Amino acid sequence: MARIVMKFGGTSVADVDRINAVARRVKAEVDRGNEVAVVVSAMAGTTNQLVEWTRAISRLHDAREYDVVVSAGEQVTSGLLALALQELGVPARSWLGWQIPVHTDDVHGKARINGIGTDEIEKRFAQGQVAVVAGFQGLGGDNRITTLGRGGSDTSAVALAAALKADRCDIFTDVDGVYTTDPRIVAKARKLDKITYEEMLEMASLGAKVLQIRSVEMAMKHRVRLQVLSSFVDQPGTLVVDEDEIVEQELVSGIAYSRDEAKITLTGVPDRPGVAAAIFGPLAEASMNVDMIVQNVSEGGGTTDLTFTVAKSDLDRAIKVLEERRDRLGYRALVPDSDVVKVSVIGVGMRSHAGVAQRMFSALAEKGINIQVISTSEIKVSVLIAEEYTELAVRSLHTAYGLDAA
Ligand code: ADP
Ligand code: ASP
Ligand code: MG
Numbered sequence: 260m261a262r263i264v265m266k267f268g269g270t271s272v273a274d275v276d277r278i279n280a281v282a283r284r285v286k287a288e289v290d291r292g293n294e295v296a297v298v299v300s301a302m303a304g305t306t307n308q309l310v311e312w313t314r315a316i317s318r319l320h321d322a323r324e325y326d327v328v329v330s331a332g333e334q335v336t337s338g339l340l341a342l343a344l345q346e347l348g349v350p351a352r353s354w355l356g357w358q359i360p361v362h363t364d365d366v367h368g369k370a371r372i373n374g375i376g377t378d379e380i381e382k383r384f385a386q387g388q389v390a391v392v393a394g395f396q397g398l399g400g401d402n403r404i405t406t407l408g409r410g411g412s413d414t415s416a417v418a419l420a421a422a423l424k425a426d427r428c429d430i431f432t433d434v435d436g437v438y439t440t441d442p443r444i445v446a447k448a449r450k451l452d453k454i455t456y457e458e459m460l461e462m463a464s465l466g467a468k469v470l471q472i473r474s475v476e477m478a479m480k481h482r483v484r485l486q487v488l489s490s491f492v493d494q495p496g497t498l499v500v501d502e503d504e505i506v507e508q509e510l511v512s513g514i515a516y517s518r519d520e521a522k523i524t525l526t527g528v529p530d531r532p533g534v535a536a537a538i539f540g541p542l543a544e545a546s547m548n549v550d551m552i553v554q555n556v557s558e559g560g561g562t563t564d565l566t567f568t569v570a571k572s573d574l575d576r577a578i579k580v581l582e583e584r585r586d587r588l589g590y591r592a593l594v595p596d597s598d599v600v601k602v603s604v605i606g607v608g609m610r611s612h613a614g615v616a617q618r619m620f621s622a623l624a625e626k627g628i629n630i631q632v633i634s635t636s637e638i639k640v641s642v643l644i645a646e647e648y649t650e651l652a653v654r655s656l657h658t659a660y661g662l663d664a665a
Pocket of ligand 2: 268269300301306307332394395408409410411412413
């Protein structure tokens with residue numbers, strides 16, 4: 260007997276037929292004698308619709324009410340899947356975040372899980388019951404519903420797998436595994452049988468939506484055996500594993516892109532100590548992450564230009580924070596640009612090989628694509644370019660690093 264957490268994403272529960280298909284898949288695991296907890300997302304498109312309604316009413320919305328609204332989609336699918344399982348004769352019960360409870364901090368809209376109570380689910384397992392858990396939601400320290408950030412059901416699933424000490428956490432989605440790059444934009448993308456936690460973490464952080472970043476962080480920390488596989492075909496997917504489980508390591512294992520970034524340039528910033536702290540401090544206090552940063556050296560004039568990126572969803576708030584402090588910061592102008600994309604190449608092989616970044620720059624130059632900002636770490640190189648070149652850049656890099664499927 261094994262203990263398994265199965266997570267089904269939005270397209271896998273998009274309508275009643277698919278929910279019934281998911282129920283049959285869950286039943287098959289139950290029939291094998293396994294204990295099963297299922298985590299579900301909202302039906303495809305539902306969360307987007309809920310977010311849109313929130314924004315339509317209040318652009319700089321109150322995050323507590325945003326969470327009340329956007330968490331609603333998962334309540335529907337958890338109840339429906341429990342019913343579908345019952346119809347198949349499988350004892351099942353739905354669970355909302357607060358009922359389990361999934362404890363989180365109270366950073367509404369992107370809360371972090373602090374702990375999960377498992378007593379009740381363990382008790383129900385002992386009675387042969389399947390737990391159907393609404394993903395994406397939790398209970399904040401302020402006793403209100405929180406959500407875990409877009410794509411957060413992955414994290415709900417991995418956190419639950421860690422808390423329940425599950426043997427496996429299977430993430431069922433609309434692709435049959437993790438690919439060298441998004442298979443929706445590069446037809447020659449290759450499916451990987453295995454990928455390291457570290458590379459998966461970078462891929463996710465850099466925009467590969469297939470797993471939410473925190474789910475990978477958590478799997479890595481708690482050594483959860485994580486698999487990404489198709490909910491439509493019955494075949495093995497991609498295993499996320501330790502580096503020593505991978506025999507032949509490629510130089511570059513994947514390419515990711517993120518359209519979720521927006522660029523802000525502050526021109527005429529006084530070039531003196533403390534300025535960066537004065538700019539980035541208030542953004543951090545407002546829970547906004549700044550990603551890429553470039554600062555030009557001033558040419559003796561005492562002022563400089565500072566360019567950085569924030570999440571697109573934070574752009575309005577970031578502008579507000581910076582404009583409120585304009586007098587104190589003393590910059591000349593604030594120039595926002597949301598027509599940008601961050602493209603990154605990732606691979607643990609980079610640690611021991613030089614020239615990876617150079618190959619990227621030449622491949623982009625050959626296509627006439629201008630690089631606006633660059634950032635690097637031990638196992639990745641990222642560039643910010645104009646959004647219109649997304650596909651062209653990703654495809655060219657995929658070929659340049661020899662990743663194309665035969
Ligand atoms: P779900 O609703 O099941 O959570 P998501 O849309 O969040 O599904 O994630 C699956 C999607 O991730 C795929 O449809 C694919 O377009 C995208 N994706 C981006 N990068 C990759 C990659 N490297 N490998 C596989 N899928 C990727
Ligand atoms: N429904 C949520 C979203 O669309 C969570 C998830 O699907 O993982 O972001
Ligand atoms: Mg997802």
